[in-house]
Structures are given as structure tokens and as C-alpha cells.
Amino acid sequence: MDSQINDYLSFVYYAEMDMQWGDKQYSNEGRNDGGGIGGDTTNLETKNVYFDANYPESNHSFRVGLQGFDDNYEYSFFGADMAGVKYSVKINDLDVVAGWFLLIEDEFDKTDDVNLWALQTNYEFSENLKVGGDYYYYQNQGSQQYATFFGTADIEAVIADSTWTANREEMDLHYLGGHAEYRLDNLVLSGWLNVNVGTVDGINNDLSSPASVENLDVQGYAARLNIDTKVNGINLRLGGTYFSGDDDLTDGDADFIVNPLATESFAFATDGFMIFTPDIAWNSVGQYGFALVDAAWAGYGLGSVVLTAKYVPESAKDLTIKGGVGYFTSIEDKLAANDPRTDRAGTELGTEVFLRVGYTVSEKLNLSLNGAYAYLGDFYDDHGGGTAVNDALVTSIDDPYEVYVKATLTF
Numbered sequence: 001m002d003s004q005i006n007d008y009l010s011f012v013y014y015a016e017m018d019m020q021w022g023d024k025q026y027s028n029e030g031r032n033d034g035g036g037i038g039g040d041t042t043n044l045e046t047k048n049v050y051f052d053a054n055y056p057e058s059n060h061s062f063r064v065g066l067q068g069f070d071d072n073y074e075y076s077f078f079g080a081d082m083a084g085v086k087y088s089v090k091i092n093d094l095d096v097v098a099g100w101f102l103l104i105e106d107e108f109d110k111t112d113d114v115n116l117w118a119l120q121t122n123y124e125f126s127e128n129l130k131v132g133g134d135y136y137y138y139q140n141q142g143s144q145q146y147a148t149f150f151g152t153a154d155i156e157a158v159i160a161d162s163t164w165t166a167n168r169e170e171m172d173l174h175y176l177g178g179h180a181e182y183r184l185d186n187l188v189l190s191g192w193l194n195v196n197v198g199t200v201d202g203i204n205n206d207l208s209s210p211a212s213v214e215n216l217d218v219q220g221y222a223a224r225l226n227i228d229t230k231v232n233g234i235n236l237r238l239g240g241t242y243f244s245g246d247d248d249l250t251d252g253d254a255d256f257i258v259n260p261l262a263t264e265s266f267a268f269a270t271d272g273f274m275i276f277t278p279d280i281a282w283n284s285v286g287q288y289g290f291a292l293v294d295a296a297w298a299g300y301g302l303g304s305v306v307l308t309a310k311y312v313p314e315s316a317k318d319l320t321i322k323g324g325v326g327y328f329t330s331i332e333d334k335l336a337a338n339d340p341r342t343d344r345a346g347t348e349l350g351t352e353v354f355l356r357v358g359y360t361v362s363e364k365l366n367l368s369l370n371g372a373y374a375y376l377g378d379f380y381d382d383h384g385g386g387t388a389v390n391d392a393l394v395t396s397i398d399d400p401y402e403v404y405v406k407a408t409l410t411f
Contacts, residue, residue: 016047059090080264140171173198191225220256245301245331274372301331318360348377
């Protein structure tokens with residue numbers, strides 16, 4: 001619902017329903033349920049509820065409430081709905097966005113809140129050159145409610161499962177980055193660089209004494225470079241990605257990007273892959289992506305090279321074909337020196353191929369067939385430190401694949 005109150009004020013409300021057929025009914029134990037028999041008892045969610053206020057006869061505007069907010073780094077840090085205030089202004093060719101969002105209000109105690117502060121700038125030098133810079137400050141003042149992925153607090157389990165960021169007391173994380181796009185005839189160069197610095201307090205990172213609590217200094221970075229062109233009606237993109245890694249989490253430094261918002265990240269989802277990076281078309285199931293969860297956010301780092309193509313035939317404009325191939329690898333194959341529980345058999349995550357074929361059967365209805373297959377590398381081979389217990393916990397897995405039909409109705 002989008003209600004225009006007057007020339008300067010509007011109110012927006014969006015609802016959302018996520019389910020898998022036959023999953024659950026009668027109770028609301030968690031999101032993305034309600035597809036079971038009797039599912040009319042649950043599954044309606046409020047996605048956004050906010051108002052937009054435009055200052056009369058100016059370029060100043062405010063958005064207040066639960067709203068969607070994304071980073072400018074292909075959602076590699078976050079792309080989520082959050083409650084807060086966003087201010088936007090346009091000054092000639094400069095666009096500025098500033099925002100504050102309250103991610104967690106912990107029992108009405110301000111000392112435990114989790115805040116996100118954001119500043120985004122974009123400047124258009126010309127039709128061919130655009131540049132921008134951003135600053136994000138993630139401020140966790142002590143809340144334990146927002147645990148990254150598995151939420152384990154035991155250091156041995158943390159190191160073994162690569163979930164060490166879950167057991168934290170306070171986090172002050174700063175993300176500084178720049179991005180640019182340059183157009184030259186039939187070629188578009190774009191990319192970004194993001195640097196993460198800060199401190200994480202209250203991490204059990206001493207293997208010899210699980211009860212100890214030490215601080216962790218964060219110094220990580222990530223970068224992406226894209227080359228886009230069009231050949232014989234086919235849109236081609238070649239992309240390269242790098243996330244720094246750390247081979248020793250017990251030295252008091254985290255030399256990689258720490259992302260406490262990883263469960264709200266859709267990193268590189270617009271590429272089109274479904275397994276190693278998030279599947280943008282099926283985000284209630286394939287949201288996070290192996291390459292991010294198992295490598296980049298876990299501390300091993302990430303490197304990738306992807307090639308994608310999109311084709312809309314001149315003779316059949318209702319048909320869209322998109323496919324691609326990508327190679328993914330970690331930077332490190334261990335997280336803790338002299339601790340084989342984090343050792344991987346190698347750094348190769350694997351190779352993924354995907355294909356999406358969509359057809360617009362009527363003005364507002366599109367049907368598509370989507371599929372992907374991932375050939376896993378030695379990063380996923382048997383490992384675990386040579387003990388029977390650990391080897392039983394971490395074993396080789398079969399190559400994953402994904403196939404589904406999607407119907408999109410626009411109204």
C-alpha cells in the first residue's frame with residue numbers, strides 16, 4: 001500500500017509471505033513458514049512500514065520507519081529491512097544519504113543497543129564517470145541477541161565450526177569504501193574497495209583457556225572489479241572478487257572482513273548464481289551462499305572469477321536466457337596455527353554453472369526454469385584433525401545442485 005497524503009508526505013506499507021508447500025501450520029515458530037495444511041493461521045509478515053517526507057521546494061527528504069536499506073558494495077555487507085531514519089539530499093551532481101538504524105533495542109537499556117550509522121555519497125562527474133564513497137559504523141554495545149549464524153559460545157566449537165563471531169560482548173566496526181563506474185563506448189568498468197577496521201571485545205580466542213576473554217583487532221578488506229560489454233546482442237560480464245583471509249585467529253588480530261550482519265547479506269546475488277553466492281530468486285532457502293558462509297565470513301577469505309551472459313533474442317523479446325560459470329576459492333586453508341580442527345584439505349571451493357530461462361507468457365506473468373550445479377573442490381574434502389570424533393563431524397559432501405520453476409506475477 002502506497003498512500004500519497006499530500007505533495008510532501010506519503011505513507012507506505014508492504015506485506016510479505018514466505019513459505020514452502022507443506023512446511024508448517026497452526027503456529028508461528030519462525031519466519032518463512034505457513035505452507036502446511038491449515039497454514040492460514042500464520043505466515044503474514046510486515047516487510048516495510050514508513051513515511052516519506054519531502055521538504056517543500058528543496059532537494060531534502062526523510063524516510064522514517066521500517067524500510068529497506070542496502071550497501072553500495074553489491075550487498076556484500078548488508079541488504080535488509082531495518083527501522084530507522086534516512087536523510088537524502090541532492091546538491092548539483094552530488095547525492096548524499098545519511099542514516100541511523102536501531103537494529104536491536106535490548107530490554108530498553110541503551111547500553112545494550114545495536115546501531116548502524118551510515119553515510120553514502122555518489123558524484124557524477126560526467127555521463128561516463130561516476131564515483132562514490134561510503135562509511136558504515138556497526139555499534140554493538142553489548143547485545144548477545146544477534147548471534148552470527150550458529151551462536152555457539154564454546155571456543156573449541158567456535159574454532160571448529162568457524163563461528164567465532166557469535167560469542168561477543170561489544171563490537172565497534174567501521175567500514176570505509178569507495179566505488180566507481182566508467183563507461184567507454186561498448187565497455188563499462190566498475191568496482192569497489194571496502195576496508196573494515198575496529199575492535200571486537202569479549203571473544204574467547206585463547207585455545208588453552210576457554211574461559212579467557214580477550215579483545216580482537218579487525219583489519220580486513222575486500223574488493224570487486226567488473227567488466228561489462230555487449231557482443232551480438234549478448235550482455236557479458238566478467239567479475240573478479242577478493243576478500244582477505246586470516247590463518248591465525250588466536251593472535252589477537254582478525255585480518256578479514258568481519259560481518260555481524262551476514263544473515264542479512266545478499267552478496268553478489270545479482271550475478272545469478274544459486275549455490276556459492278546467494279540465490280536472489282529463492283532467498284528464503286538459498287540466501288547466504290557457500291562461498292560467503294564457509295569462506296569469506298568464516299575467516300578463510302575468498303577469491304572468485306565469474307563470467308555471466310544474458311540474452312534476449314530480437315525475434316522473441318518475451319524470452320530471456322541467462323547463464324554463467326564461476327570459480328571460487330578460499331585464501332587460507334586454516335584458521336588457527338597448530339590446531340588441525342580448522343585445517344582444510346585445500347583452498348579450492350569449487351566451480352558452479354547456472355542457467356535461467358524465463359518467458360513472459362502474458363503482460364504481467366513470467367515463468368522461468370532455474371538450475372545450477374556446483375563441482376566442489378578440496379576445501380570440502382575429509383578433514384578434522386585426524387581424530388575419530390572430528391573426522392566424523394566433518395566429512396566430504398556430494399556436489400550440490402538446485403533446480404526449480406518460478407512464476408512471477410506483477411500487479
